[in-house]
Amino acid sequence: MGRRTPDVGALVAGARDGDPRSVARLISLVEQESPALREVAAALAPHTGRAQVLGITGPPGVGKSTTTTALIRGLRERDLRVGVLAVDPSSPFSGGALLGDRVRMGDHADDPGVFIRSMASRGHLGGLSWATPQALRVLDGAGCDVVVVETVGVGQSELEVASLADTTLVLVAPGMGDGVQAAKAGILEVADVFVVNKADREGADRTTRELRSMLTMAPPSDWRAPVVRTVASEGRGVDDVLARVEEHRAWLASSGEGDRRRRVRAAREIEAIAVGELRRRMGDVGGAGAVDALADRVVAGECDPYAAADELVGRL
Amino acid sequence: MGRRTPDVGALVAGARDGDPRSVARLISLVEQESPALREVAAALAPHTGRAQVLGITGPPGVGKSTTTTALIRGLRERDLRVGVLAVDPSSPFSGGALLGDRVRMGDHADDPGVFIRSMASRGHLGGLSWATPQALRVLDGAGCDVVVVETVGVGQSELEVASLADTTLVLVAPGMGDGVQAAKAGILEVADVFVVNKADREGADRTTRELRSMLTMAPPSDWRAPVVRTVASEGRGVDDVLARVEEHRAWLASSGEGDRRRRVRAAREIEAIAVGELRRRMGDVGGAGAVDALADRVVAGECDPYAAADELVGRL
Numbered sequence: 309m310g311r312r313t314p315d316v317g318a319l320v321a322g323a324r325d326g327d328p329r330s331v332a333r334l335i336s337l338v339e340q341e342s343p344a345l346r347e348v349a350a351a352l353a354p355h356t357g358r359a360q361v362l363g364i365t366g367p368p369g370v371g372k373s374t375t376t377t378a379l380i381r382g383l384r385e386r387d388l389r390v391g392v393l394a395v396d397p398s399s400p401f402s403g404g405a406l407l408g409d410r411v412r413m414g415d416h417a418d419d420p421g422v423f424i425r426s427m428a429s430r431g432h433l434g435g436l437s438w439a440t441p442q443a444l445r446v447l448d449g450a451g452c453d454v455v456v457v458e459t460v461g462v463g464q465s466e467l468e469v470a471s472l473a474d475t476t477l478v479l480v481a482p483g484m485g486d487g488v489q490a491a492k493a494g495i496l497e498v499a500d501v502f503v504v505n506k507a508d509r510e511g512a513d514r515t516t517r518e519l520r521s522m523l524t525m526a527p528p529s530d531w532r533a534p535v536v537r538t539v540a541s542e543g544r545g546v547d548d549v550l551a552r553v554e555e556h557r558a559w560l561a562s563s564g565e566g567d568r569r570r571r572v573r574a575a576r577e578i579e580a581i582a583v584g585e586l587r588r589r590m591g592d593v594g595g596a597g598a599v600d601a602l603a604d605r606v607v608a609g610e611c612d613p614y615a616a617a618d619e620l621v622g623r624l
Numbered sequence: 625m626g627r628r629t630p631d632v633g634a635l636v637a638g639a640r641d642g643d644p645r646s647v648a649r650l651i652s653l654v655e656q657e658s659p660a661l662r663e664v665a666a667a668l669a670p671h672t673g674r675a676q677v678l679g680i681t682g683p684p685g686v687g688k689s690t691t692t693t694a695l696i697r698g699l700r701e702r703d704l705r706v707g708v709l710a711v712d713p714s715s716p717f718s719g720g721a722l723l724g725d726r727v728r729m730g731d732h733a734d735d736p737g738v739f740i741r742s743m744a745s746r747g748h749l750g751g752l753s754w755a756t757p758q759a760l761r762v763l764d765g766a767g768c769d770v771v772v773v774e775t776v777g778v779g780q781s782e783l784e785v786a787s788l789a790d791t792t793l794v795l796v797a798p799g800m801g802d803g804v805q806a807a808k809a810g811i812l813e814v815a816d817v818f819v820v821n822k823a824d825r826e827g828a829d830r831t832t833r834e835l836r837s838m839l840t841m842a843p844p845s846d847w848r849a850p851v852v853r854t855v856a857s858e859g860r861g862v863d864d865v866l867a868r869v870e871e872h873r874a875w876l877a878s879s880g881e882g883d884r885r886r887r888v889r890a891a892r893e894i895e896a897i898a899v900g901e902l903r904r905r906m907g908d909v910g911g912a913g914a915v916d917a918l919a920d921r922v923v924a925g926e927c928d929p930y931a932a933a934d935e936l937v938g939r940l
Contacts (some may be wrong), residue, residue, distance in 0.1 A: 349928035357925050441929075567923070574929065575919035579906065581933035586902050586940075590895065603891035607883070609673050612665035613757075613890065617897035624902075624940070 314344050320351045323450040326389075331423050331450045338442035339427065349442065352449040357570070359391070359448040360557055363473030364458045365498075370479045371505040375540040375549075376458050380422055382543075382550045383454055391447030391455040392424040395440060395469075423447055438584075441472060441577050470498035472573065474566060475556045477549070479503045480519065482511030497526075499533045501552045507537035507545065531559050590620055598623070630660050636667040639766040642705075647739050647766045654758035655743065665758065668765040673886070675707070675764040676873055679789030680774045681814075686795045687821040691856040691865075692774050696738055698866045699770055707763030707771040708740040711756060711785075739763055754900075757788060757893050786814035788889065790882060791872045793865070795819045796835065798827030813842075815849045817868045823853035823861065847875050906936055914939070 314337060322330030334352075337344050362379075366372055376392060383390045425447075427437050440457070447455045459469045470476040478499035502523075504516050519535050526533075534552050538545030560566030590599065602616040630653060638646030650668075653660050678695075680688055692708060699706045741763075743753050756773070763771045775785045786792040794815035818839075820832050835851050842849075850868050854861030876882030906915065918932040 346928075346930045349930045353922070353928040354925045357923060570923045571916065571919045574922040574932075575915045577929045578915060578918055578922065578932045578936060579903070581929055582906060582936045583899055583903065585933060585937050587895070587899065590898060599891045599894060600887065602894050603887045606669070606890040606894065607673060607886045609670045612662075612669040613893045613897055614662045614665045616890075616894045617901060620894060620898045621901050 314342070316344055316347045316351050320348070320355070320449065323446065324355060326420055326451065328420070328423060331446060332425070334446045334450075335425055335443045338446065339437070339439045341439070345442070349445070352445050355449040355451075356445050357448065359444075359452045359455045360475065360553075361444060361448075361473045362454055362456045362553065363469035363476040364456060364479065365469050365476065366479030366481075366503075366505075370481045371540050372458050372479055375477075375479060375503065375505055375538065375546075376456055378538075378540045378543050378546045379456065379549065382546045384419065384421060386550070387421075388453040389421045389451055390423070391450070391452035392422070393440065393443055393447070393455065393457045394424070394426045395437065395457065395459045423450065423452065438580070441573075444472065471576065474560055474569060475500045475553055477501045477503055477553075479505050480515060481506040482509045482515045500531065500556050501549065502533055502535040503545075503549055504535060504537045505540050508539050512537065530563055531556065531565075586624070589624055630658070632660055632663045632667050636664070636671070636765065639762065640671060642736055642767065644736070644739060647762060648741070650762045650766075651741055651759045654762065655753070655755045657755070661758070665761070668761050671765040671767075672761050673764065675760075675768045675771045676791065676869075677760060677764075677789045678770055678772045678869065679785035679792040680772060680795065681785050681792065682795030682797075682819075682821075686797045687856050688774050688795055691793075691795060691819065691821055691854065691862075692772055694854075694856045694859050694862045695772065695865065697859070698862045700735065700737060702866070703737075704769040705737045705767055706739070707766070707768035708738070709756065709759055709763070709771065709773045710740070710742045711753065711773065711775045739766065739768065754896070757889075760788065787892065790876055790885060791816045791869055793817045793819055793869075795821050796831060797822040798825045798831045816847065816872050817865065818849055818851040819861075819865055820851060820853045821856050824855050828853065846879055847872065847881075902940070905940055 314333065316337075319330045319334050319337075323334055334348055336342075337348050342348075364372055364376060364379075373394070376394075380390050380392065425443065427440060427443060444455055444457070457469055457472060476498050478501075480502065481504070502519050504512055504519065506512070507516075516535055516537060523533060523535070536545055536548050536552055538549060540546065557566075560569070599620065602611075602620060605611045606613050606616050630649065632653075635646045635650050635653075639650055650664055652658075653664050658664075680692055680695075682688055689710075692710075696706050696708065741759065743756060743759060760771055760773070773785055773788060792814050794817075796818065797820070818835050820828055820835065822828070823832075832851055832853060839849060839851070852861055852864050852868055854865060856862065873882075876885070915936065918927075918936060921927045922929050922932050
């Protein structure tokens, strides 16, 4: 795009000083898979590993963005620096360019302690972009105490966000019982804290009761996901949520589960990058047509896919 | 399990003769990732590529299994040999062992022209097992004219089934408008034929109208997905569905799109197997702890994930 080579060192220094433009530029570099991506990753490495990553997921309409806004307010009152990655195609935070748009972020629009960034999602079901872990590292390296990752809870994204997060909040709302039911199996395993939002609505008691009854079926663990009731639009219950998040952070640290999650996360990230590199090489081997030529032979019944894969791997 | 080495040649010959036990055993071999898997794939290769693969997806409760049963009946009336792979955790076909259980399959339980097999799904959201393409090859090699793959339309499984199928049927039902809405973007791209099932219920006109209006937003194509109304439990509309499926088959052949889909499918399959093999080798390199040791260094901020991935790939 005719842009000059970025001065990665200066950008990382700027981000660590809290300069929002440096943070935004670094996220753009990782998101665009810039040639500087590896340099950015290397420069950030020594400064990462401090932030608590808070995943927020739930079905459309449950109030994820309103809850995120309320949580930001609460975290700022505690004088914590906050980053937000919104990977929800329907989020009011999404669709913006530099640092996302500020719709409904009134309180935080001019707050230098808050970075907000929307990320493109992958596919139509709100899957996390491959760049999300790298964007998390940017916000972590920029000194955020907490990074909130907001995704729509459709399909596999709720499992994906849980694999990135230290603490996963699953939001439900009264009258969305079917959604809870459908996602039940997945939700039980990923939720560290359940939030029944819009708890002033009819059916909140029933939803809370159903969640608690589901939880009795969960495998035993030292950590039992609490169920917290909120009316995020009025800020009600948000302090309670943050107290549970803090308890979970303490439990992660004392039980060793936090370290375990971070190691698993890093291992997956390394493996995904390595597989991507190997895929690239497979495409390069014998020109881009190598896989296609093998595919033609499989379609013709001349060889089976395993033999074709062996041939491909053999060429690496 | 102490089972003797399978005689793959005899099993493939048996399957081609229409012996259901041979078909079941071959699918078990590929599903269990038996050492004989490659031998099975090689023996089947010359006999595959004939079957039309029909994907059936839609939200829970829409009537996928009833529709599948009705379609089997119609296909059998046309003297076609039919295979069914049910990858829906909630399907009455699922959960069985050899050839699946026969619940609600009354008409076909003793019909040698019908093979039914339930497959384990991957994850909690009904994702297709990696073995599904191999099981498809078994049914194709066994001489099925049509193989129906039934999946629950939650999350990414509807996109996955479309990537396997020649023709994808997306089922909707009146009063499930929200589901249609949520999955809209994904559904539009994968559906070759829409089926409004339970069309005797209130709201069927509205659902049909909404689908047609959605379709006007689809990118232009030589093939416009038709919207067919059925009451599958009474067999109503099923002939119409089969007529559309046959039209689609003819279009796939005349437009070249059928060949293109098969080539893309084979290329993906080869790549997935190759990546799996490379992942296995990564695990083997330097013992199973290699990735974990690199992950520890990333967590400690001693190196970044890209450098760690380079190191891993370099060891291959």
